[in-house]
Amino acid sequence: MSALFITFEGIEGAGKTTLARWLSERLRQEGIPSWLTYEPWEPRLREVLLEQGDLQREEELLLFLADRAIHTRHIRHALAEGKTVVCDRYADSTLVYQGYARGLDIEWVRQLNHFATGGLQPIRTYLLDLPVEIGLQRQRERNRIGAEVIAFHERVREGFLTEAGREPQRYLVLDATQPLEELQRALWEDVRWLLGHSHPPQAAI
Ligand code: T5A
Numbered sequence: 001m002s003a004l005f006i007t008f009e010g011i012e013g014a015g016k017t018t019l020a021r022w023l024s025e026r027l028r029q030e031g032i033p034s035w036l037t038y039e040p041w042e043p044r045l046r047e048v049l050l051e052q053g054d055l056q057r058e059e060e061l062l063l064f065l066a067d068r069a070i071h072t073r074h075i076r077h078a079l080a081e082g083k084t085v086v087c088d089r090y091a092d093s094t095l096v097y098q099g100y101a102r103g104l105d106i107e108w109v110r111q112l113n114h115f116a117t118g119g120l121q122p123i124r125t126y127l128l129d130l131p132v133e134i135g136l137q138r139q140r141e142r143n144r145i146g147a148e149v150i151a152f153h154e155r156v157r158e159g160f161l162t163e164a165g166r167e168p169q170r171y172l173v174l175d176a177t178q179p180l181e182e183l184q185r186a187l188w189e190d191v192r193w194l195l196g197h198s199h200p201p202q203a204a205i
Pocket of ligand 1: 011013015016017050089176180
């Protein structure tokens with residue numbers, strides 16, 4: 001059984017954290033070694049990126065990439081130790097938020113992502129897709145709604161769907177408006193399948 005690198009992506013409030021935590025717990029119950037992680041990862045960079053709020057898009061891009069370069073080193077170690085890595089956001093978030101939504105050149109961001117990750121790609125990316133209004137509504141219930149406008153989040157949603165269409169073998173798009181139990185069922189079915197099959201080396205390590 002090979003260690004998998006799995007990521008969750010989607011707009012805010014899509015349910016990424018909820019499902020990533022559920023998967024991590026399910027893997028633990030099955031006796032499968034795993035590491036649950038997230039981005040932005042490095043605490044000081046996370047604080048600057050999520051709390052500061054007045055960064056230029058180029059500054060933001062470089063900080064996300066620096067964070068990813070550090071984080072990827074730890075992900076590689078975990079995979080080499082045989083741990084399945086469950087990651088809440090990864091390189092696709094930069095492509096979509098800084099590229100598609102903030103307007104930086106998408107192909108250039110793709111190349112920079114490659115530089116930061118050394119080419120490490122998840123074997124599977126679960127895209128939790130749902131209408132922006134529902135995602136923001138879920139956040140509002142926790143009083144966490146940000147200042148960014150609906151149009152921005154629409155670009156994020158469209159960006160993720162475009163990328164999923166570009167790489168259908170890696171992405172699995174899940175309808176995130178479904179009840180959690182349905183999502184968990186579909187997710188586990190796919191993860192179980194992945195765990196039972198061998199994968200190309202560059203995707204697994
Ligand atoms: N960013 C990040 C970039 O711009 N570039 C990058 O490269 C990276 C890595 C991260 C921010 O940084 C940006 C993107 C973001 O703006 P964050 O605080 O980590 O900030 O925000 P998110 O990752 O978006 O986390 P959220 O908590 O907002 O969204 P989640 O994790 O998708 O949602 P979750 O699981 O917390 O669920 C939200 C609520 O919905 C409920 C949950 O119980 C919870 O209350 N819920 C459901 N309700 C009904 N049905 C379901 N199926 C549900 N699933 C969850």
